[in-house]
Amino acid sequence: MAPKSPETPPIHLEGTTLEGGGQLLRLALGLASLTKKPIHLTNIRGKRFGGGGLKSQHLTCVQWLGNACNARISGVGLKSKEVTFVPGGEGTSITNQLEVGDVRINQNTPGSINLILQAILPYLLFSGAKEKIRVRITGGSNVSNSPSYEYIVQVLIPMLELIGMPPIEAQLHSRGWSQGTTSLGSITYIVTPLTTRLPAFQLAERGSIRHVKATILAPKDTEQHFRDELDVMFERRESRIFGASIKDAQIEIIFEDSHHDKRYYLLLVATTTTGVKLGRDWLYDQGVRPGKLEKIIPAMVKKVSDDLLAEIEHGGCVDEYLRDQMVVFQALSAGKSQVYGGKRNDVLLEQSLHAKTAQWVAQRIVGVDFDEQGGCEGIGFYPGGVEEEGQKDKDLAKSMVKLELTES
Ligand SMILES: Nc1ncnc2c1ncn2[C@@H]1O[C@H](COP(=O)(O)OP(=O)(O)OP(=O)(O)O)[C@@H](O)[C@H]1O
Secondary structure: OOOOOOOOOOEEEEOOOOOOOHHHHHHHHHHHHHHOOOEEEEOOOOOOHHHOOOOHHHHHHHHHHHHHOOOEEEOOOOOOOOEEEEOOOOOOOOOHHHOOOEEEEOOOOOOEHHHHHHHHHHHHHOOOOOOOEEEEEEEEOEOOOOOOHHHHHHHHHHHHHHOOOOOEEEEEEEOOEOOOOOOOEEEEEEEOOOOOOOEOOEEOOOOOEEEEEEEEEEOHHHHHHHHHHHHHHHHHHHHHHHHHHHHHOEEEEEEEEOOOOOOOEEEEEEEEOOOOEEEEEEEOOOOOOOOOHHHHHHHHHHHHHHHHHHHHHOOOOOOHHHHHHHHHHHHHOEEEEEEOOOEEOOEEOOOOHHHHHHHHHHHHHHOOOEOOOOEEEEEOOOOOOOOOOOHHHHHHHHHHHHHHHHHO
16 A cells, blocks of 8 residues: 655644734634645734633634634644644545535624634635525624624725625624623625635725715614714814815714613724725723713714724725735735835834734745735635636636736
8 A cells, every 4th residue: 555645744823923812813724724734823812811722703713614624623622722723635625515505603602703704704705616605603793802793894895895806795683792791693794705816906096085984883862972973073173084085075974773871882984086995993892880971972983083084194005904804815816916004204004913913824824925015926826726727828818808908
């Protein structure tokens, strides 16, 4: 019998590197599952208070992706700090689990639904599955330190479309909150997988601000107070927000009852003439005590509008959060993608630790490098990982036609 070929040694990722939290793990798992590269994670979430390890949201990500790519996993369990993840070998179809087109992921804690989405979305988009995939996830839709449902729908999804991804539909069945009484909710995302490589994309031209939308989720009896505070803020800050395009400024405010006296959420999203979306929000996470209530709303409007102004004034094409969430798509796209992060005092804006961490993970697993301007030569990952006979030639022919069209 022929000797078994030795397994590729796993890529080691030390979990205390840079930001040292859950995002490092999610991105590493997503890339490993797609590229079928084994990874070995140590000191998982090692920079987190209380010693780190896998929380239930992270465990769900490991298990789901492990199942999807038929991985051999060792060390996995709640609070695990060390995991080895070996995706199924050559010949294992990464679309196996997705053929049915219907995926359910249930958590029994309000762990962020959208961080689970963050872990599995690259896998779903690049799976090579032929049909739309419906993913229903239970957990929290509005959870501190994670993208809210509103952020996903108003910022992430439109920005993914802007870089050439097929549209993603979202259906909110019920909200799950980390604030107030904790509660479970559920969301369905309908993802259309890519059928060909994602072409390199350029987020380089920010354009001017055309529209700002405020979304408020709060107790019903606070609606008028929120609206009044926002009106005053927009009046005072209109020229800073809209700059030269102030005469075409559009402002929209929407309100939804949060049905709980401790649930306050505000998101501001600016849309530019080039279709860029910049968002900043706050899910209020300080004590809500009688006597303090009057101060919460002005404090929220001030903080979120200060943050949005800072995002607008750097002139970049992504807000702080989106910048780290775009890294995986740059790494997998075909050719040199650019994500301009903006400048302050004429100096390129320092990237967040989350963005640096994502870049480090992408470098370790797929070998891509990011430059200071936010550029990266992606690997051109083919959906499903295996290129169909002749597809490369077809892609090439397509891009040459495009080139001819733009040149003529
Ligand atoms: N307000 C926000 N809006 C949009 N995205 C956000 C927001 N807050 C955090 N994020 C995103 O959520 C992710 C959080 O990653 P992080 O490693 O902190 O997550 P985690 O799994 O909760 O880990 P840990 O518990 O280890 O902190 C990042 O991608 C970050 O950009």
